[in-house]
Amino acid sequence: MATPIIDASHIVKDYGRVRALHGVSLEVGAGEFVALVGPSGCGKTTLLKILAGFEDITEGRLEIEGKDMRGVPAASRPTRMVFQKLALFPHKTVAQNIGFPLKLQKFDRAEIDRRVVAMLELMHLNPDYLDRFPAQLSGGEQQRVALARALVSHPGVLLLDEPMSALDAKLKKSLQAELKKLHRELGTSFVLVTHDLEEAMMLADKICVMRAGRMVQIGTPTDIYYRPANMFVAGFIGETNFLPVDVSGTLEGGLTVGSPLVAGQPVVMESGNVSEFLGEGNKALLIRPESIGFLAGEPGPGQWMLTGVVEEYFIKGSSTQYRVRVAGLDAPVVMDLPGSFELPAQVGEEVRIGFEPMRAFLLSE
Numbered sequence: 001m002a003t004p005i006i007d008a009s010h011i012v013k014d015y016g017r018v019r020a021l022h023g024v025s026l027e028v029g030a031g032e033f034v035a036l037v038g039p040s041g042c043g044k045t046t047l048l049k050i051l052a053g054f055e056d057i058t059e060g061r062l063e064i065e066g067k068d069m070r071g072v073p074a075a076s077r078p079t080r081m082v083f084q085k086l087a088l089f090p091h092k093t094v095a096q097n098i099g100f101p102l103k104l105q106k107f108d109r110a111e112i113d114r115r116v117v118a119m120l121e122l123m124h125l126n127p128d129y130l131d132r133f134p135a136q137l138s139g140g141e142q143q144r145v146a147l148a149r150a151l152v153s154h155p156g157v158l159l160l161d162e163p164m165s166a167l168d169a170k171l172k173k174s175l176q177a178e179l180k181k182l183h184r185e186l187g188t189s190f191v192l193v194t195h196d197l198e199e200a201m202m203l204a205d206k207i208c209v210m211r212a213g214r215m216v217q218i219g220t221p222t223d224i225y226y227r228p229a230n231m232f233v234a235g236f237i238g239e240t241n242f243l244p245v246d247v248s249g250t251l252e253g254g255l256t257v258g259s260p261l262v263a264g265q266p267v268v269m270e271s272g273n274v275s276e277f278l279g280e281g282n283k284a285l286l287i288r289p290e291s292i293g294f295l296a297g298e299p300g301p302g303q304w305m306l307t308g309v310v311e312e313y314f315i316k317g318s319s320t321q322y323r324v325r326v327a328g329l330d331a332p333v334v335m336d337l338p339g340s341f342e343l344p345a346q347v348g349e350e351v352r353i354g355f356e357p358m359r360a361f362l363l364s365e
Contacts, residue, residue: 004030006157006189008028010025011024012057013050014058017211020043020141024151024214025215033183034207035204036191036194037210039211044063050062051079051191052074052077052081052159053069078155079157080101080150080158080159081159082160086145088145091133094130094134095119097134097145098148099112099115099152101150108247124144125148129141130245143164143175146163151188157189157191160340162193162194165194165196168344176199176202188215192204201237206287209237216233224237227361228275229275231363235298240289241334243287244282244285246259257285264303267357267358275362275363278362279364284363285361291356293355294344294351295352303324304355306324308326309351310348311323315339319338321335322337322345324351
């Protein structure tokens, strides 16, 4: 990667005796869209505030656009932030809200007006809204005004702290699509904190999974989903199934993987289906719900079969999710099948389900 626009190295943040970040490192490339995800309290919003300049670093180094940010206040950084609660000025009009950062930077009135109108057009907002106040706008319109205010000064990095968490599902989908398009058109680096894992998968070029103040894994959405570092990442990003397995052999010669819970022969798994972080101790096979289906008869060549009872199903329209209780597994097996007018199985029915182990992924707890 070329010189990153953000280079955070071994960032430590202490609040008294509590350590919120334990030596976190992160690089964000020019024009890259990065999402920070993780459970509540993992440190992702703290890291975002450090990038923005609202929190100081206890230890470590932070450079933005090649300049050391230690001691540089938020207003002097090439970053702008959109907050979860938007923080629009209720007593200022839309035009005044959007133009406020430029007013602070002493831009002349004509340039402020020109940029405000340009941002309004970019955000697909009605020009008549310029004289309205935030309370007179819908939630989605307020969201666009907040984005316009953050982008009007052409920052190098846009920081987003769960900006769409309060929107209804349909509006959120619409704004997510617009945000993706906006990022592509502007070429500005975006860093997004979100609890919505689907949102992170949809929008980001790179996802950073955090846990207890540490980076657990950084990778593309495909890497994180199909090649997670461990069971925590696998379970955090999307629904999944874990099958306990017996493993023998070495990675260089291929690992032989089998399970007493399945009907089917052990298979040899090569490096492409094995986590690079595979260690000692318990191991499991990760099978995504879309990789499992019902079987009409015995398993075919290269298939493994499980027998269980349908516990529940959920019709999602384009897909139907089944949960099948299998003896020997703590949690039901989750299956995502293409939507159909007729259901292939009912609650309480004994079924055979199967998958190809070579479409699964071996990892450690």
